[in-house]
């Protein structure tokens with residue numbers, strides 16, 4: 001079972017729920033905020049995060 005975590009965007013304040021999977025492959029990858037394009041999180045092997053779902057919209061105006 002994947003676990004779900006909530007990840008806030010530090011840039012615009014939007015909050016996403018993402019699914020965390022264990023990954024055998026050592027993939028380097030990242031997720032971007034769909035609201036402002038800021039990098040939400042990045043990782044390098046062991047896990048992967050998929051399917052970001054917006055649960056709370058942006059609270060800060062982009063600069």
Ligand SMILES: [Zn+2]
Pocket residue numbers: 009010011012013014033034035036037038
């Ligand atoms: Zn953002």
